[in-house]
Amino acid sequence: MTKQETRRPLQLAVIGVGARSEIASHAVASGAGEIVAVADPSTAALERAKEMFGAGIRTFAGHRDLLAGDVPLDAAFVTSPDHTHAEIAIDLLHAGIAVYLEKPLAISLVDADAILAAAAESGSKLYVGHNMRHMAVVRLMREIIKRGDIGEVKAVWCRHFVGNGGDYYFKDWHAERAKSNGLLLQKGAHDIDIIHWLAGGYSTLVTGMGDLTVYGDIDDRRDNSDRTMPDWFSFANWPPLSQTELNPVIDVEDLSMVSMRLDNGVLASYQQCHFTPDYWRNYTVIGTEGRLENFGDTDGGIVRVWNRRTGYDADGDVEYRVRGDAGGHGDADQLTVGEFVDFVRDGAHTETSAVAARNAVATAVAATESLRDGSRPRRVSAVDERVAARL
Numbered sequence: 318m319t320k321q322e323t324r325r326p327l328q329l330a331v332i333g334v335g336a337r338s339e340i341a342s343h344a345v346a347s348g349a350g351e352i353v354a355v356a357d358p359s360t361a362a363l364e365r366a367k368e369m370f371g372a373g374i375r376t377f378a379g380h381r382d383l384l385a386g387d388v389p390l391d392a393a394f395v396t397s398p399d400h401t402h403a404e405i406a407i408d409l410l411h412a413g414i415a416v417y418l419e420k421p422l423a424i425s426l427v428d429a430d431a432i433l434a435a436a437a438e439s440g441s442k443l444y445v446g447h448n449m450r451h452m453a454v455v456r457l458m459r460e461i462i463k464r465g466d467i468g469e470v471k472a473v474w475c476r477h478f479v480g481n482g483g484d485y486y487f488k489d490w491h492a493e494r495a496k497s498n499g500l501l502l503q504k505g506a507h508d509i510d511i512i513h514w515l516a517g518g519y520s521t522l523v524t525g526m527g528d529l530t531v532y533g534d535i536d537d538r539r540d541n542s543d544r545t546m547p548d549w550f551s552f553a554n555w556p557p558l559s560q561t562e563l564n565p566v567i568d569v570e571d572l573s574m575v576s577m578r579l580d581n582g583v584l585a586s587y588q589q590c591h592f593t594p595d596y597w598r599n600y601t602v603i604g605t606e607g608r609l610e611n612f613g614d615t616d617g618g619i620v621r622v623w624n625r626r627t628g629y630d631a632d633g634d635v636e637y638r639v640r641g642d643a644g645g646h647g648d649a650d651q652l653t654v655g656e657f658v659d660f661v662r663d664g665a666h667t668e669t670s671a672v673a674a675r676n677a678v679a680t681a682v683a684a685t686e687s688l689r690d691g692s693r694p695r696r697v698s699a700v701d702e703r704v705a706a707r708l
């Protein structure tokens with residue numbers, strides 16, 4: 318029997334039982350924890366929670382009721398909409414509960430900094446679910462860079478084809494600035510974090526550009542708060558202008574771009590489009606001795622490296638196969654939750670970083686301000702080093 322199996326299971330709660338809450342199941346499946354309570358204002362969600370986590374769980378209409386309910390808890394998964402993250406995380410951290418907080422950390426820089434401050438003051442553990450740091454394609458690209466195969470990184474470019482954009486982001490709260498701020502933050506926080514990680518620095522100056530170019534033209538709207546995304550998701554929803562039942566309010570962009578200058582001199586760019594037919598991310602990293610690029614970002618994908626002078630050469634000089642994440646980021650989710658469990662139990666090192674999560678928010682918020690203000694450049698404010706040092 319392993320050390321872990323002999324241990325008492327962590328007592329866990331889930332706050333927000335929507336599409337993403339299934340991530341908590343990884344902690345149960347590994348034997349590391351038990352879901353003993355959930356909180357969600359939706360009665361349908363609470364019923365769903367009993368099916369997912371067992372009829373014996375305690376259910377609450379909100380996290381404050383849960384905290385008042387005297388449920389002994391070690392940790393909680395916060396998988397509620399982005400605009401609720403700050404209030405929930407801050408309350409849980411001050412109550413001494415370790416928090417797995419879904420990305421993005423928050424929808425404003427003020428909230429992001431308040432969450433970090435709450436973690437620092439309370440001493441409770443804060444883990445932000447940047448699962449992309451555990452994606453096989455990202456790990457592979459990082460290994461190639463760390464080995465020095467392309468020299469010193471000078472540029473990182475990411476093109477993000479969000480093929481499921483209409484179904485994922487324009488039929489519920491994601492489409493509202495008040496709840497997500499914008500998709501350059503809500504979706505882009507993942508890639509901005511990875512760009513920072515691959516480049517080994519953080520953005521200091523950004524310029525954004527973007528617009529609502531397609532989904533704003535669709536008049537067929539519906540309040541979908543009685544259902545969750547799997548209820549309406551379909552590959553048949555194509556082409557994008559044939560989409561129906563979009564969220565009543567759509568005031569976020571469906572096409573956006575940001576240019577970033579990092580504190581170590583690296584220049585980076587990120588482009589995001591929510592109406593492509595295909596759904597994947599394409600990274601190019603250029604160093605002083607070569608460049609890499611991925612084709613496909615799940616199991617079976619390829620990362621190619623060019624490190625000799627040539628004309629057009631589709632094959633590159635070296636080719637690596639992506640192993641893991643068949644069909645999505647399921648393997649990464651499992652690794653991420655495993656890392657969270659070890660962090661809670663043993664204070665183990667984590668590949669994700671709450672400070673990096675905050676810097677992804679800071680960059681995306683500044684870029685979103687820029688794109689809504691004639692693309693005027695914005696400085697990205699740095700984290701309070703005294704707070705960062707205490708995390």
Ligand SMILES: NC(=O)c1ccc[n+]([C@@H]2O[C@H](COP(=O)([O-])OP(=O)(O)OC[C@H]3O[C@@H](n4cnc5c(N)ncnc54)[C@H](O)[C@@H]3O)[C@@H](O)[C@H]2O)c1
Nearest residue numbers: 333334335336337356357359362396397398399401419420
């Ligand atoms: N890391 C990833 O790959 C990934 C993938 C998907 C979603 N997410 C993140 O997970 C979070 C949830 O996304 P989702 O797609 O599951 O959303 P969802 O809309 O499907 O579910 C959200 C749930 O939270 C509930 N809720 C609303 N306000 C609440 C509150 N104040 N307290 C408790 N519950 C509340 C809703 O009733 C709903 O059941 C978001 O922050 C999103 O960005 C991350």
